[in-house]
Amino acid sequence: MAQVSPWVDSATFMGLPSLPLPTELLNEGYLPSWTPWFSKSLEIEPGLREKKEETGSLVLQVWAVLKQLQTLGFIISRPDEVNEYLLQFPDLLDIIAEIARKVRRQFPEAQLLLNVYRDPEVEDQFLVVYARFNNYGDFVLKKIKEVRRGFHEILSRRKGRLLLTTDFHLIENNEKESSSPRKGSPRALLLAIKEAPHLNAEDVAELEQAIESEKLKGSGESGPK
Amino acid sequence: MGKKYKNPPIIEAVCEFRLTPDSPWDLTVPGLIYEKIKKEFPHREQRLIQEIELTQGPQGLQQQIRTQEGVLFFTEDRKMFVHIGPHLLAINCLKPYPSWTGFQPKIEKAFQALIETVEEIKGLHRVGLRYINKIEMLSSPIKLEDYFEFYLYLGTRLPQNVANFIVGCDFLYANGRDQCRVQLKPTASLSSERPSFFLDIDYFTAKPNELKVTEAINWVKEAHNVVEEIFEGCINDRLRALFQEVREDGAS
Numbered sequence: 001m002a003q004v005s006p007w008v009d010s011a012t013f014m015g016l017p018s019l020p021l022p023t024e025l026l027n028e029g030y031l032p033s034w035t036p037w038f039s040k041s042l043e044i045e046p047g048l049r050e051k052k053e054e055t056g057s058l059v060l061q062v063w064a065v066l067k068q069l070q071t072l073g074f075i076i077s078r079p080d081e082v083n084e085y086l087l088q089f090p091d092l093l094d095i096i097a098e099i100a101r102k103v104r105r106q107f108p109e110a111q112l113l114l115n116v117y118r119d120p121e122v123e124d125q126f127l128v129v130y131a132r133f134n135n136y137g138d139f140v141l142k143k144i145k146e147v148r149r150g151f152h153e154i155l156s157r158r159k160g161r162l163l164l165t166t167d168f169h170l171i172e173n174n175e176k177e178s179s180s181p182r183k184g185s186p187r188a189l190l191l192a193i194k195e196a197p198h199l200n201a202e203d204v205a206e207l208e209q210a211i212e213s214e215k216l217k218g219s220g221e222s223g224p225k
Numbered sequence: 226m227g228k229k230y231k232n233p234p235i236i237e238a239v240c241e242f243r244l245t246p247d248s249p250w251d252l253t254v255p256g257l258i259y260e261k262i263k264k265e266f267p268h269r270e271q272r273l274i275q276e277i278e279l280t281q282g283p284q285g286l287q288q289q290i291r292t293q294e295g296v297l298f299f300t301e302d303r304k305m306f307v308h309i310g311p312h313l314l315a316i317n318c319l320k321p322y323p324s325w326t327g328f329q330p331k332i333e334k335a336f337q338a339l340i341e342t343v344e345e346i347k348g349l350h351r352v353g354l355r356y357i358n359k360i361e362m363l364s365s366p367i368k369l370e371d372y373f374e375f376y377l378y379l380g381t382r383l384p385q386n387v388a389n390f391i392v393g394c395d396f397l398y399a400n401g402r403d404q405c406r407v408q409l410k411p412t413a414s415l416s417s418e419r420p421s422f423f424l425d426i427d428y429f430t431a432k433p434n435e436l437k438v439t440e441a442i443n444w445v446k447e448a449h450n451v452v453e454e455i456f457e458g459c460i461n462d463r464l465r466a467l468f469q470e471v472r473e474d475g476a477s
Contacts, residue, residue, distance in 0.1 A: 055240075055354070055427050056308070056317075059237040087319055088303050090272060094273045
């Protein structure tokens with residue numbers, strides 16, 4: 001009978017409420033590629049309790065969350081930046097994977113990109129998830145707003161910030177190109193919003209407001225500098 | 226005295242003290258500790274921490290999630306923080322590592338604040354000193370044995386194309402009271418242009434209650450010596466050259 005390896009990765013066990021449980025991952029077909037211990041044939045000695053008995057590391061928790069997001073299909077083109085942001089604002093760690101899973105569930109067809117949004121003019125930064133689609137109808141923005149509203153309250157109690165939006169680019173197959181810095185820049189994003197088809201003035205205003213709102217939070221006491 | 230490097234690979238150092246569950250603890254403890262260390266760690270934040278526990282029961286694999294509220298006290302630059310949870314105090318230090326002479330006083334200060342606050346600590350359930358190193362190679366593919374003295378060995382009859390791996394070992398110290406867990410694993414795909422690895426060294430007390438509270442700080446110093454020795458034992462001169470050793474005379 002196989003035992004759970006003592007080398008079990010922090011990604012799957014360490015203190016993160018939002019990480020899907022191993023069996024849940026299996027059911028969803030998201031078996032982390034490098035943690036073969038959770039195979040469906042896994043057997044554990046009766047009564048064996050696999051409990052966290054290691055010195056807690058923030059770096060490994062962040063790494064685990066990033067792996068989790070990649071498993072959910074999020075494209076993180078500049079993981080070092082996202083990693084750095086989460087190290088600075090670890091209060092996002094217990095919710096970000098849960099948010100990511102909700103976003104993925106709501107937008108199964110979307111290409112999802114996670115970046116750090118930087119505004120050099122005010123030295124502000126926050127995490128941004130861009131949902132990209134092949135077809136932007138009216139429903140897309142409504143749904144993005146709805147999903148965003150769903151985690152607004154929990155995010156409002158955190159120092160770290162995360163915005164769900166779209167940059168109105170079509171889904172691209174080349175992951176590197178699809179997340180190039182040029183397209184992710186604040187100026188490019190605002191331009192994309194203004195030029196996007198199917199957007200009325202109200203939608204444009206609301207998207208701009210969402211971004212401005214994150215920037216304003218950043219200029220306050222609680223925001224990153 | 227360990228070697229010094231111009232580009233040390235340390236991305237996190239953690240020193241963690243867990244008290245035995247019978248030690249007194251209440252909700253006022255974090256605030257009282259904060260009062261004693263707020264000069265060094267002025268920024269206070271709450272954080273929810275959950276632990277997943279797996280148990281094999283009659284119904285199969287069962288998962289339990291326990292939520293604990295933690296408090297983090299950050300330094301001004303947010304590169305170091307004290308984490309307080311129920312019966313737990315940890316001091317985490319992120320990159321850039323300020324050297325042991327910069328980290329050790331913070332550990333002592335925080336631990337001193339703990340023992341002044343919780344006057345009747347019954348015992349130490351576990352103490353750990355952990356260093357996470359991220360070692361980034363300059364090119365790909367690499368042979369681990371060209372850089373490490375602690376690596377995955379594959380016999381000639383086994384496939385040599387490895388997608389992923391993890392190498393680990395628990396070394397025994399102090400007649401089995403302490404252990405040092407060493408793990409080497411890739412941070413991402415081995416096929417990436419510049420592969421990188423976590424070299425994770427966690428020295429900890431393996432038996433609850435065997436280390437006295439009064440011995441804890443000395444234990445941490447000895448643990449640090451072991452971690453340094455293990456680190457040097459895991460790498461070879463090619464990696465040392467990559468980290469750019471700074472010699473006593475100042476040359477690198």
